[in-house]
Amino acid sequence: MDVKTIAVIGAGTMGRGIAYAAAFGGYKTVLEDISSRVLEQAVAWIRQSFEEGVARGKVEAGVPEKALALISTATDVKDAIRNAELIIEAVPEELEMKLELFTIFDKFAKTGAIFASNTSSLSITDFTDITVSRERCIGMHFFNPVPKMKLIELVRTPHTSEETVVTCREVARRMGKEVVLVNEAPGFITTRVNALIGNEAFNMLEAGIATAEDIDKALKLGLNHPMGPFELVDLVGLDVRLNILEYLHSTLGEKYRPNELLRKYVKEGRLGRKSGRGVYEYPQPKAAEKKA
Numbered sequence: 433m434d435v436k437t438i439a440v441i442g443a444g445t446m447g448r449g450i451a452y453a454a455a456f457g458g459y460k461t462v463l464e465d466i467s468s469r470v471l472e473q474a475v476a477w478i479r480q481s482f483e484e485g486v487a488r489g490k491v492e493a494g495v496p497e498k499a500l501a502l503i504s505t506a507t508d509v510k511d512a513i514r515n516a517e518l519i520i521e522a523v524p525e526e527l528e529m530k531l532e533l534f535t536i537f538d539k540f541a542k543t544g545a546i547f548a549s550n551t552s553s554l555s556i557t558d559f560t561d562i563t564v565s566r567e568r569c570i571g572m573h574f575f576n577p578v579p580k581m582k583l584i585e586l587v588r589t590p591h592t593s594e595e596t597v598v599t600c601r602e603v604a605r606r607m608g609k610e611v612v613l614v615n616e617a618p619g620f621i622t623t624r625v626n627a628l629i630g631n632e633a634f635n636m637l638e639a640g641i642a643t644a645e646d647i648d649k650a651l652k653l654g655l656n657h658p659m660g661p662f663e664l665v666d667l668v669g670l671d672v673r674l675n676i677l678e679y680l681h682s683t684l685g686e687k688y689r690p691n692e693l694l695r696k697y698v699k700e701g702r703l704g705r706k707s708g709r710g711v712y713e714y715p716q717p718k719a720a721e722k723k724a
């Protein structure tokens with residue numbers, strides 16, 4: 433199918449990035465969220481990301497104006513998806529919410545439209561099996577921050593058609609992304625490997641093998657990882673990582689049993705940067721500074 437319009441549902445961290453990539457690829461882009469305040473922030477963020485892209489020499493001058501003109505916003509999902517040939521959802525990681533949305537897509541989207549999910553760990557089959565269009569359902573797993581991250585994992589369920597895969601490959605290419613194709617399995621490729629590395633780092637810390645700083649340093653300088661596993665988990669959120677590990681443990685087995693120290697930190701509210709303390713401590717700005 434020839435994609436001209438992309439609807440992005442959810443304008444949070446990922447949705448706004450996906451809308452950036454869609455407009456960058458020359459697609460008419462409708463960004464939808466239940467919150468109009470989030471939509472305003474998302475459009476400002478997209479504008480700023482294009483400016484940064486130009487400053488870094490990654491985006492040609494003139495492109496941002498054209499791309500921004502392709503973006504519109506909506507607060508009603510039915511309005512947003514009406515004319516789209518590709519719908520990508522990026523709402524919170526809750527199965528019930530995704531189920532509800534895919535039911536709406538199936539009822540109100542254009543005939544032949546493709547329904548994609550940006551889920552990082554849920555089973556796409558679990559919320560697409562109910563749709564009559566399941567051959568046109570697929571995972572498009574983008575990475576944060578979307579403007580800078582090259583990869584999209586295309587996740588094919590047992591029902592996803594070859595035509596759907598081909599169309600999404602072409603969309604990814606026009607967005608300037610690289611694709612890997614994954615047959616649906618818990619955690620795809622990246623979430624699965626990353627969870628294991630992060631958990632092993634906690635196992636080593638708990639066993640007193642090295643300090644957090646030295647484990648991070650070893651993976652950065654010895655294995656060429658751009659970030660250490662603890663720096664990364666503090667960014668992602670220890671609670672988010674624990675949820676993923678619990679899911680992988682229940683689906684893939686013992687190897688993924690969440691480390692006890694990770695559990696303890698989450699229980700204590702040490703969730704990472706967002707709570708001011710995870711593995712490391714992050715001084716929080718004082719209330720007066722926050723307002724400024």
Ligand SMILES: NC(=O)c1ccc[n+]([C@@H]2O[C@H](COP(=O)([O-])OP(=O)(O)OC[C@H]3O[C@@H](n4cnc5c(N)ncnc54)[C@H](O)[C@@H]3O)[C@@H](O)[C@H]2O)c1
Pocket residue numbers: 441442443444445446447464465466467470509521522523524525526529550551552553573574575576
């Ligand atoms: N944050 C990441 O690094 C990351 C990376 C890859 C994939 N993901 C996945 O992407 C998805 C979104 O994650 P996020 O971090 O962007 O979440 P987020 O919380 O930043 O954004 C979600 C947005 O969805 C909106 N929303 C909630 N219900 C809605 C509805 N019914 N209709 C429309 N909008 C609705 C919220 O207002 C919010 O703005 C999740 O499935 C997550 O697993 C996240």
